[in-house]
Amino acid sequence: MRKRIYWLLPDLGSARRTMDELLLARITEHYIHFVARDGAPMDGLHAANVLQTSDLVVAAQSGLLIGSGLGAAGGVAAAFAISAASPAGIVIGMAAGGAMLGAWSASMIGSSTPSRRLRRFEAALADGQYLLIVDVPRGRIGEIEELLARTHPEAHFEGMEPNVPAFP
Known part of the structure; x- marks a missing residue:
């Protein structure tokens, strides 16, 4: 350390x-x-x-958390909207996609801050x-x-x- x-x-x-x-x-x-x-x-x-x-690292961490939360919320909404047979897969997939998109977009902003x-x-x-x-x-x-x-x-x-x- x-x-x-x-x-x-x-x-x-x-x-x-x-x-x-x-x-x-x-x-x-x-x-x-x-x-x-x-x-x-x-x-x-x-x-x-x-x-x-x-602040690239701090921004990427924040984007990861916010993106995964929003992605999971969107996954829950999508699972209810389409009455999916496996809603957990949709929620997990959208949370992962949201996490990646959030980390990427936030790190672009953080690298210039x-x-x-x-x-x-x-x-x-x-x-x-x-x-x-x-x-x-x-x-x-x-x-x-x-x-x-x-x-x-x-x-x-x-x-x-x-x-x-x-x-x-």
Whole structure:
């Protein structure tokens, strides 16, 4: 299990040095993500992708739940309307179809919506700072925080997220 920690770094040089130190501390690149304002140089950094910078996963989960509920309700209505011999099959089939359609359509919307988790960093990013998002094993949180605080006094610890999403 991992925890997600956030650090704000003042410039590209500091961000690059932080990336190198995390790699030397055996945090793989897969768990290190950087966010900067649009057009900012990201040379040598592992840039965050749409899974970290948007609400795609949250939207897809919501669409899945809402779509399956609406599909099941439609299946019940259809089963009564046609007096089906196996109403359970109709309800289950329409719930599954609704879940797929809901997840797909909601994820399209969510991929274009900025992440609610990153809203608090918008002003700092607009000022040219770099946001480090690193997913750290629970047993190494103190070690990594101490490493970054010791080697980067110019950086600011911005908190920890209690639950790291499974996909991003």
